[in-house]
Amino acid sequence: MAMARWQGLERARPALFALFLLVALAxxxxxxxxWNYAVDxxxxxxxxxxLLAGDLLYVDIWDRKPPLLYLTYAAIARIQPSALAYQLVATVFAALGGYGTARIARLIAPLPAALMAGIAYCVLLTRFGGxxxxxxxxxxxxxxATAWSIAASIAQLRRGVLPPRVLLGMFTAGLAIxxxxxxxxxxxxxxxxxxAILARSGMDWRALAVRAAAMAALGALPLAAIGLAYWWMxxxxxxxxxxxxxxxxxxxxxxRMTRALALAGLLCLPLLFAVLGYLRxxxxxxAPLxxxxxxxxxxxxxVAIFPGLYLHYALPLLAPLAILGAPFFARPGIGALGFAALLVLNLATSDMFDLPVRARAxxxxxxxxxxxxxxxPHGRLLVFGMPSYLYAAIGSAPPTILAFPAHFYEGAESGASGIDEVAELRRVLHAEPETVVVQEPLPAAPLNEANVAQVIRYVRRCEAVRRMTIYDHEGEKRMAVHSGCARAAPTSPPAAED
Known part of the structure; x- marks a missing residue:
């Protein structure tokens, strides 16, 4: 009877997704x-x-991530421009990730253990900055989706057959890029x-080259289309x-080394379970193990090759580690105990459930x-230190293409944008912003000392400063709001925010 219930649940895929949606919400x-929960x-x-107001990415407002991320946020804001809107959409994607993790884990473990792997993904996502x-x-x-398309096709690939779902998987990988x-x-x-699997099947090298070209083309298609669009413009x-x-x-x-060791320490339990699961x-x-x-x-x-290492850089590791842990979770007694320990430890140490801070935030x-x-009153604001969303919150357009404050104050970012950030900040200050918001202390080492000096000189002229406390996922942050800084009246009205 119990086996029949599990089989019925496995066939009811909408019910499985609903389960992960409930977990993600919880x-x-x-x-x-x-809105100030996270920096990025x-x-x-x-x-x-x-973008909805008409700015062109990389030309009017700058960041190094590809366009699909920002187009997603623009689409959400088009429907509802609030933090809650993108948080709810992200919750749906977190549930999709849990569901996908469970589907792949089911290829190497029984359904109950596969469900544990999907739930572990949702919990770890929250713990590691997601x-x-x-x-x-x-x-x-x-x-x-790409990993599943290959893992579910190992037998066919070993016979020299490239299923259409693997080609579709290469396209979804391109979308991820x-x-x-x-x-x-x-x-x-x-x-x-x-x-490699196709080659081991004995496939002729010419046929292998054709399939390689097809997969590469599908994977490159999204970014190639974006590149052509920017070339045309x-x-x-x-x-x-x-x-x-x-x-x-x-x-x-x-x-970097200190952060790498800290990250490895936080990942030790899912890494341990992944190793034990693989050995079991x-x-x-x-076939897909x-x-x-x-x-x-x-x-x-x-992840290891990144110049800097932050907590959320571990997010791509969570699904494969949770999947490999599924055979361990299937072990009677100790598997369920390990799964429970993983959940309790990561929920208890997650900033998400520091409820007194969340209530004050x-x-x-x-x-x-x-x-x-x-x-x-005229919307002439400069944010030098987080939070960058202040521009949108007061309905003001950022005064610079380098609207992400770290590009101005982080020494590690100096010159990376291809824009002279010292000259750009000089231009912004010459336009006399009436308010400058500075985080104290600035969250970077080393600092861009030239730009820090420019801001210090400018805020000395401000008529007032008010220090306020805000909270994000790291806890308490101090902000200095320098006001009455402009000596000249605005020459034109500030750009309107959609």
Whole structure:
């Protein structure tokens, strides 16, 4: 009877997705409506709003991530321009990731253990900086679709057959790259792994070359279309600088080794379960097991080469680690105990469930917005230090293409954008913003000392300063709101916000 119920649940795929949607809601709800919860997604939301207002990405507002991420935020803002809107959409994508994790885990473990793997993904997502709208929350399901297309086709690939779903999987990997370039490392692995399996089947090299070209073309299609669009508009150099050159120009973080060790420590339990799951899976040798293990290694190496290491950089690792852990979760007794320990430990240490801070965060952010709005009647605002979404919150257009504040104050970002950030800040200050919001202290080491000095000189002329406390996923942050800084009246009205 129990077996029949499990089989019925497995066939009821909408019910399975609904299960993961409930899990995602349960582990993400405390931050709903909190626009200042995370640094990155509030900037994604700002850029989405600016695209709707007519700005062109990389030309009028700058960042190094590909366009599909910002177009997603723009589409959400078109329907409802609020933090809650993109948080709910991200919740759906988190549930899709949990569902995809469970579908792949089912290929190497029984359904109950596969469901545990999907639930573990949703919980780990929240613990590792994916509790809001990080890029990986949106593209992980696309990568999972690619991984499933290959893992479910191992037997056919070994016979020299390339199923259409694998070709579709290469396209979804290309879409993932359209959200963040680092997904390209996993996409490259998927292509190489598929070709390696086909080659071992004895396929003729000419036939193999044709299939390689088809997979590469489908994977490259999304970014190729974007590149052609920018070339047609005459802005391909700006696109190339943002997506390619800027990533090579970034300096390595001075605290990279410390962060790497901390990240490894936080990942030790899912890593342990993945290893134990792989070793247990070797006893029955399910067809996709080695492919999935190699995927986990490739995803780990992709993270290891980043110039800087932050908590959310681990997000692409969570699905392959949870999937490999499924055979361990299937072990009677100890598997369920390990799964429970993983959930309790990661929920207990997640900033998402620091409920006293979450309760203070929304009113504190609202008070900051109200203060800035009152002292910035003409909308001439400069945010030097987070939060960047203040521009959208008061209905003001950013005064610079470098609207993400870190491009001005982070020493590691100096020159990466291809824009002289010192000259650009000098231009912004020459236009005399009436309000300057500075985070104290600035969250970077090393700092761009030339730009810090420019701002210090400018705010000395301001008539008033009010220091306020706001909260994000890291806790308390101090903001200094310098007002009455402009000596000249505005020469034109500020750009209207849609």
């Amino acid at each position: 582990v993400r709800w405390p931050a709903y409506g909190e 997604d509030q900037y994604f939301a700002l850029v989405g709003r600016r 509790g809001n709208g990080e890029a990986a929350v949106f593209y992980n399901p696309l990568i999972l 359209g959200f963040k370039q680092s997904a390209g490392f996993e996409a490259l692995f998927f292509g190489i792994a598929t070709l 005459g802005h391909f150099p700006q696109l190339w600088q943002a997506l390619v050159l800027s990533n090579f120009a970034r300096a390595y973080d001075a605290g 899976g070797r006893a029955s040798r399910p 080695d492919f999935l293990a190699c995927w986990a290694v490739a995803a780990t190496l992709a 929304r009113p504190a952010a609202a008070a900051l917005v109200e203060q800035v709005r009152q002292v910035t």
